[in-house]
Amino acid sequence: MPELPDVEDARHELSRWLTGTTVVELHLSDTRLGRGKRAPPPAMVAGRRVLGVGRRGKWLRIDLGEVLLFSHLGMTGKWTCRSPGAPAERSERAQIVVRRRRARLCVGYVDARRLGRLVVTRDDIPEWRALGPDPLADGIDVPRLIVELGKQRRAVKVALMDQSLLAGIGNVHATEALFFAGVDPRTRTDALSPRQVRAVARGVRRTLARSLARYRKARARGGSGYVSEEGPDDFVVYGREGEPCPRCGARIERIVLGGRGTTFCPRCQRRS
DNA sequence: CTCTATGTTTAATT
DNA sequence: GAATTAAACATAGA
Numbered sequence: 001m002p003e004l005p006d007v008e009d010a011r012h013e014l015s016r017w018l019t020g021t022t023v024v025e026l027h028l029s030d031t032r033l034g035r036g037k038r039a040p041p042p043a044m045v046a047g048r049r050v051l052g053v054g055r056r057g058k059w060l061r062i063d064l065g066e067v068l069l070f071s072h073l074g075m076t077g078k079w080t081c082r083s084p085g086a087p088a089e090r091s092e093r094a095q096i097v098v099r100r101r102r103a104r105l106c107v108g109y110v111d112a113r114r115l116g117r118l119v120v121t122r123d124d125i126p127e128w129r130a131l132g133p134d135p136l137a138d139g140i141d142v143p144r145l146i147v148e149l150g151k152q153r154r155a156v157k158v159a160l161m162d163q164s165l166l167a168g169i170g171n172v173h174a175t176e177a178l179f180f181a182g183v184d185p186r187t188r189t190d191a192l193s194p195r196q197v198r199a200v201a202r203g204v205r206r207t208l209a210r211s212l213a214r215y216r217k218a219r220a221r222g223g224s225g226y227v228s229e230e231g232p233d234d235f236v237v238y239g240r241e242g243e244p245c246p247r248c249g250a251r252i253e254r255i256v257l258g259g260r261g262t263t264f265c266p267r268c269q270r271r272s
Numbered sequence: 273c274t275c276t277a278t279g280t281t282t283a284a285t286t
Numbered sequence: 287g288a289a290t291t292a293a294a295c296a297t298a299g300a
Contacts, residue, residue: 003278032295058279075279076297091297113296115279127280154289163280172278230278238278259291261276 002073004136004168005211006230007058010079012219015053017081017107018062021098023048026069026120030093033109033118045069045120050098057131057167061124069096070125074115080108094118131167135208140166140201149189149197156192156200157185158258169204171260172238173211177203178264179237184271185262186255191272210234237263 026045048064055061062069071077080089084097084106093116094109109118119125133141145165152159159165160174169177178185181203183196192200211230232239236246241254245265254263 006278072279074295075277112298113277113279115295115297117280152288158289161279170278260279 002058002075002077003170003173003211004058004134005173005208005215007055007060007073007168008136008212009215009219010073011053011055011060012215013081014060014062014079014107017105018050018096018098019052021050021100021105023050023064024097024099024104025095027095027097028093028118029095030114032114033093033111033116056128056134056137057163058170059128059131059167061128066122068121068124070117070119070121070128071109072117072127074111074113074117076113077109077111077116080110082106082108130164132162132164134167135204136168136212140204142198142201145201146194146197149192152189154189155185155257156183156187156189157262159189160200160204161258161260166204168208171262172235173204173207175238175262175264176207176210176235178269179203180206182268182270184269185257185264187271193272196272237265239263 023045044067045064048067051063051065053060053062058072060071062071084104088095088108089110091112092108092110093114096107098105098107148165149156149159157174157178160169160177161171175185177200181196181199183192183200211234214230214234237252240252241263243252244250245252245268248265248267250265250267252263253266254261256262
Protein backbone atom coordinates (compact mmCIF):
# COMPACT_ATOMS: atom_id res chain seq x y z
CA MET A 1 0.00 0.00 0.00
CA PRO A 2 2.81 2.34 -0.15
CA GLU A 3 2.93 5.79 -1.64
CA LEU A 4 2.52 9.12 0.06
CA PRO A 5 -1.29 9.11 0.41
CA ASP A 6 -1.36 5.50 1.61
CA VAL A 7 1.40 6.11 4.12
CA GLU A 8 -0.30 9.31 5.26
CA ASP A 9 -3.46 7.29 5.89
CA ALA A 10 -1.42 4.78 7.87
CA ARG A 11 0.12 7.64 9.85
CA HIS A 12 -3.31 9.00 10.65
CA GLU A 13 -4.56 5.64 11.92
CA LEU A 14 -1.37 4.88 13.83
CA SER A 15 -1.55 8.24 15.51
CA ARG A 16 -5.14 7.64 16.60
CA TRP A 17 -4.23 4.25 18.03
CA LEU A 18 -0.93 5.14 19.63
CA THR A 19 -0.57 8.80 20.54
CA GLY A 20 -0.87 9.29 24.28
CA THR A 21 -0.58 5.59 25.09
CA THR A 22 2.22 3.86 26.96
CA VAL A 23 4.12 1.01 25.34
CA VAL A 24 3.78 -2.27 27.23
CA GLU A 25 5.93 -4.29 24.87
CA LEU A 26 7.24 -4.46 21.36
CA HIS A 27 7.54 -7.87 19.80
CA LEU A 28 9.39 -8.51 16.56
CA SER A 29 8.78 -11.91 15.05
CA ASP A 30 10.90 -11.23 12.00
CA THR A 31 14.54 -10.22 12.25
CA ARG A 32 14.66 -9.34 8.58
CA LEU A 33 12.71 -6.15 9.25
CA GLY A 34 15.97 -4.58 10.42
CA ARG A 35 17.75 -5.71 7.22
CA GLY A 36 20.69 -7.37 8.87
CA LYS A 37 21.68 -4.15 10.61
CA ARG A 38 21.91 -4.37 14.40
CA ALA A 39 18.74 -6.09 15.51
CA PRO A 40 16.57 -3.53 17.24
CA PRO A 41 16.38 -4.11 20.99
CA PRO A 42 12.65 -4.06 21.73
CA ALA A 43 13.36 -3.74 25.45
CA MET A 44 14.26 -0.08 25.11
CA VAL A 45 10.69 0.91 24.30
CA ALA A 46 8.77 -0.64 27.19
CA GLY A 47 7.21 1.94 29.50
CA ARG A 48 7.67 4.81 27.10
CA ARG A 49 4.90 7.22 26.18
CA VAL A 50 4.02 7.62 22.49
CA LEU A 51 4.32 11.34 21.74
CA GLY A 52 3.12 11.20 18.15
CA VAL A 53 3.50 9.66 14.71
CA GLY A 54 5.21 11.54 11.89
CA ARG A 55 5.72 10.88 8.21
CA ARG A 56 8.11 12.01 5.53
CA GLY A 57 7.67 10.59 2.07
CA LYS A 58 6.94 6.91 2.52
CA TRP A 59 8.59 6.68 5.94
CA LEU A 60 6.77 6.66 9.26
CA ARG A 61 8.39 7.76 12.50
CA ILE A 62 6.79 6.85 15.80
CA ASP A 63 8.08 9.26 18.44
CA LEU A 64 8.75 7.71 21.84
CA GLY A 65 10.77 10.62 23.18
CA GLU A 66 14.36 9.40 23.47
CA VAL A 67 13.59 6.51 21.15
CA LEU A 68 12.26 6.47 17.60
CA LEU A 69 10.53 3.69 15.73
CA PHE A 70 10.90 3.93 11.95
CA SER A 71 8.59 2.03 9.62
CA HIS A 72 8.65 1.64 5.85
CA LEU A 73 5.82 -0.38 4.33
CA GLY A 74 7.71 -1.66 1.29
CA MET A 75 5.23 -3.09 -1.19
CA THR A 76 2.79 -4.94 1.02
CA GLY A 77 3.19 -3.62 4.55
CA LYS A 78 0.30 -2.29 6.61
CA TRP A 79 -0.52 -1.48 10.22
CA THR A 80 -3.56 -2.99 11.85
CA CYS A 81 -5.21 -2.78 15.22
CA ARG A 82 -6.77 -5.53 17.31
CA SER A 83 -7.42 -6.45 20.89
CA PRO A 84 -4.45 -8.31 22.42
CA GLY A 85 -6.37 -11.58 22.60
CA ALA A 86 -7.61 -11.57 19.03
CA PRO A 87 -5.86 -13.76 16.45
CA ALA A 88 -3.20 -12.10 14.35
CA GLU A 89 -3.41 -11.86 10.59
CA ARG A 90 -1.38 -14.38 8.64
CA SER A 91 1.66 -12.29 7.85
CA GLU A 92 1.91 -10.28 11.04
CA ARG A 93 5.61 -9.57 11.60
CA ALA A 94 5.54 -7.34 14.68
CA GLN A 95 3.28 -6.26 17.48
CA ILE A 96 3.21 -3.16 19.64
CA VAL A 97 1.10 -3.67 22.74
CA VAL A 98 0.09 -0.36 24.32
CA ARG A 99 -1.92 0.75 27.33
CA ARG A 100 -4.28 3.69 27.62
CA ARG A 101 -5.41 3.84 31.25
CA ARG A 102 -6.79 0.33 31.85
CA ALA A 103 -7.35 -0.62 28.23
CA ARG A 104 -4.83 -2.53 26.16
CA LEU A 105 -4.47 -2.50 22.42
CA CYS A 106 -2.32 -4.51 20.04
CA VAL A 107 -1.09 -2.67 16.99
CA GLY A 108 0.28 -5.14 14.46
CA TYR A 109 2.55 -4.79 11.46
CA VAL A 110 1.50 -7.10 8.62
CA ASP A 111 3.72 -7.59 5.57
CA ALA A 112 3.32 -10.59 3.25
CA ARG A 113 6.34 -9.94 1.05
CA ARG A 114 8.53 -8.64 3.85
CA LEU A 115 9.98 -5.84 1.80
CA GLY A 116 9.17 -3.36 4.56
CA ARG A 117 11.43 -2.15 7.35
CA LEU A 118 11.08 -1.60 11.05
CA VAL A 119 13.94 0.02 12.92
CA VAL A 120 14.31 1.12 16.55
CA THR A 121 16.90 3.86 17.14
CA ARG A 122 17.72 6.94 19.17
CA ASP A 123 18.51 9.11 16.17
CA ASP A 124 17.07 9.71 12.74
CA ILE A 125 18.22 7.02 10.34
CA PRO A 126 20.18 7.89 7.16
CA GLU A 127 17.26 6.85 4.95
CA TRP A 128 15.06 9.43 6.68
CA ARG A 129 17.67 12.16 6.50
CA ALA A 130 18.25 11.54 2.80
CA LEU A 131 14.64 12.27 1.89
CA GLY A 132 13.86 15.34 -0.16
CA PRO A 133 10.98 17.71 0.64
CA ASP A 134 7.60 16.12 1.21
CA PRO A 135 5.05 17.47 -1.28
CA LEU A 136 2.29 17.47 1.34
CA ALA A 137 4.15 18.76 4.37
CA ASP A 138 6.61 21.09 2.62
CA GLY A 139 4.90 21.84 -0.66
CA ILE A 140 6.65 21.74 -4.03
CA ASP A 141 9.32 24.34 -4.66
CA VAL A 142 8.98 24.74 -8.42
CA PRO A 143 12.00 27.02 -8.99
CA ARG A 144 14.16 24.47 -7.17
CA LEU A 145 12.68 21.67 -9.27
CA ILE A 146 13.48 23.56 -12.46
CA VAL A 147 17.10 23.90 -11.37
CA GLU A 148 17.50 20.32 -10.15
CA LEU A 149 15.83 18.74 -13.18
CA GLY A 150 17.92 20.89 -15.48
CA LYS A 151 21.07 19.23 -14.12
CA GLN A 152 19.87 15.72 -14.93
CA ARG A 153 19.32 13.77 -18.10
CA ARG A 154 17.22 10.87 -17.00
CA ALA A 155 13.57 10.32 -17.86
CA VAL A 156 11.25 12.62 -15.94
CA LYS A 157 9.29 9.69 -14.56
CA VAL A 158 12.41 8.16 -13.06
CA ALA A 159 13.27 11.51 -11.48
CA LEU A 160 9.81 11.80 -9.94
CA MET A 161 10.32 8.47 -8.19
CA ASP A 162 13.67 9.62 -6.77
CA GLN A 163 12.97 10.08 -3.05
CA SER A 164 15.76 12.62 -2.62
CA LEU A 165 14.17 14.98 -5.15
CA LEU A 166 10.61 14.73 -3.82
CA ALA A 167 9.70 12.27 -1.10
CA GLY A 168 6.69 10.00 -1.39
CA ILE A 169 6.01 9.58 -5.10
CA GLY A 170 6.10 6.03 -6.42
CA ASN A 171 5.18 4.27 -9.63
CA VAL A 172 1.45 4.92 -9.46
CA HIS A 173 1.55 8.61 -8.67
CA ALA A 174 4.45 9.35 -11.02
CA THR A 175 2.43 7.73 -13.79
CA GLU A 176 -0.75 9.62 -12.89
CA ALA A 177 1.00 12.96 -12.37
CA LEU A 178 2.56 12.86 -15.83
CA PHE A 179 -0.76 12.08 -17.42
CA PHE A 180 -2.35 15.07 -15.70
CA ALA A 181 0.62 17.18 -16.77
CA GLY A 182 0.37 16.03 -20.39
CA VAL A 183 4.08 15.15 -20.38
CA ASP A 184 5.59 12.03 -21.95
CA PRO A 185 7.19 10.00 -19.12
CA ARG A 186 10.31 9.39 -21.25
CA THR A 187 11.10 13.09 -21.58
CA ARG A 188 14.64 13.85 -20.43
CA THR A 189 14.52 16.15 -17.43
CA ASP A 190 16.92 18.64 -19.00
CA ALA A 191 14.59 18.93 -21.98
CA LEU A 192 11.59 20.05 -19.90
CA SER A 193 10.49 23.63 -20.30
CA PRO A 194 9.76 25.63 -17.13
CA ARG A 195 6.13 25.51 -18.17
CA GLN A 196 6.27 21.70 -18.29
CA VAL A 197 7.92 21.52 -14.87
CA ARG A 198 5.11 23.66 -13.49
CA ALA A 199 2.60 21.31 -15.14
CA VAL A 200 4.34 18.30 -13.60
CA ALA A 201 4.23 19.94 -10.16
CA ARG A 202 0.51 20.58 -10.59
CA GLY A 203 0.05 16.98 -11.77
CA VAL A 204 1.77 15.69 -8.64
CA ARG A 205 -0.40 17.85 -6.38
CA ARG A 206 -3.50 16.73 -8.24
CA THR A 207 -2.91 12.98 -8.11
CA LEU A 208 -1.90 13.15 -4.43
CA ALA A 209 -4.93 15.29 -3.60
CA ARG A 210 -7.26 12.83 -5.31
CA SER A 211 -5.95 9.91 -3.27
CA LEU A 212 -5.83 11.85 -0.02
CA ALA A 213 -9.45 12.88 -0.55
CA ARG A 214 -10.45 9.27 -1.16
CA TYR A 215 -8.85 8.23 2.10
CA ARG A 216 -10.47 11.10 3.99
CA LYS A 217 -13.84 10.11 2.63
CA ALA A 218 -13.32 6.42 3.40
CA ARG A 219 -12.37 7.30 6.96
CA ALA A 220 -15.31 9.62 7.44
CA ARG A 221 -17.63 6.90 6.26
CA GLY A 222 -16.01 3.67 7.40
CA GLY A 223 -15.02 4.97 10.81
CA SER A 224 -12.62 3.15 13.01
CA GLY A 225 -9.28 1.50 12.53
CA TYR A 226 -9.81 0.20 9.07
CA VAL A 227 -7.48 0.86 6.22
CA SER A 228 -9.13 1.08 2.85
CA GLU A 229 -7.02 0.38 -0.17
CA GLU A 230 -7.20 2.00 -3.53
CA GLY A 231 -8.20 -0.15 -6.45
CA PRO A 232 -7.77 -0.26 -10.21
CA ASP A 233 -10.78 2.03 -10.67
CA ASP A 234 -9.20 4.83 -8.70
CA PHE A 235 -6.59 5.75 -11.29
CA VAL A 236 -6.82 7.38 -14.67
CA VAL A 237 -4.04 5.66 -16.63
CA TYR A 238 -2.14 3.48 -14.16
CA GLY A 239 -2.86 -0.18 -14.93
CA ARG A 240 -4.98 0.72 -17.94
CA GLU A 241 -2.89 -0.48 -20.87
CA GLY A 242 -5.04 -0.98 -23.94
CA GLU A 243 -7.95 1.06 -22.64
CA PRO A 244 -8.97 4.30 -24.31
CA CYS A 245 -7.49 7.51 -22.95
CA PRO A 246 -10.16 9.25 -20.84
CA ARG A 247 -9.23 12.57 -22.44
CA CYS A 248 -8.77 11.78 -26.15
CA GLY A 249 -9.71 8.15 -26.64
CA ALA A 250 -6.33 7.01 -27.98
CA ARG A 251 -5.08 3.62 -26.82
CA ILE A 252 -3.12 3.75 -23.54
CA GLU A 253 0.37 2.33 -24.08
CA ARG A 254 2.68 0.55 -21.67
CA ILE A 255 6.47 0.77 -21.54
CA VAL A 256 9.10 0.05 -18.92
CA LEU A 257 10.95 2.95 -17.31
CA GLY A 258 13.24 2.73 -14.32
CA GLY A 259 12.38 -0.94 -14.25
CA ARG A 260 8.70 -0.26 -13.65
CA GLY A 261 5.63 -0.60 -15.81
CA THR A 262 4.58 2.78 -17.11
CA THR A 263 1.31 3.57 -18.84
CA PHE A 264 0.65 6.75 -20.77
CA CYS A 265 -1.37 8.26 -23.58
CA PRO A 266 0.82 8.66 -26.66
CA ARG A 267 -1.43 11.41 -27.98
CA CYS A 268 -2.01 13.57 -24.88
CA GLN A 269 1.43 13.21 -23.33
CA ARG A 270 4.04 15.14 -25.26
CA ARG A 271 7.82 15.32 -25.20
CA SER A 272 8.11 19.01 -25.89
C1' DC B 273 3.45 -22.78 -14.99
C1' DT B 274 4.01 -17.76 -16.36
C1' DC B 275 3.69 -13.03 -15.59
C1' DT B 276 2.98 -9.08 -12.79
C1' DA B 277 3.01 -6.24 -8.59
C1' DT B 278 1.90 0.75 -5.02
C1' DG B 279 9.71 -0.36 -3.09
C1' DT B 280 14.62 -0.02 -2.18
C1' DT B 281 19.37 -1.33 -2.51
C1' DT B 282 23.35 -3.06 -4.66
C1' DA B 283 26.18 -4.57 -8.39
C1' DA B 284 27.26 -4.64 -13.08
C1' DT B 285 27.27 -2.31 -17.48
C1' DT B 286 27.06 1.36 -20.78
C1' DG C 287 30.52 10.72 -12.82
C1' DA C 288 25.88 9.78 -14.62
C1' DA C 289 22.55 6.80 -16.32
C1' DT C 290 20.59 2.29 -17.15
C1' DT C 291 19.67 -2.46 -16.25
C1' DA C 292 19.27 -6.62 -13.62
C1' DA C 293 18.91 -8.91 -9.61
C1' DA C 294 17.61 -9.67 -4.98
C1' DC C 295 14.37 -9.63 -1.20
C1' DA C 296 9.34 -13.13 -0.65
C1' DT C 297 4.53 -13.69 -1.64
C1' DA C 298 0.00 -13.40 -3.78
C1' DG C 299 -3.05 -13.08 -7.48
C1' DA C 300 -4.47 -13.25 -12.38
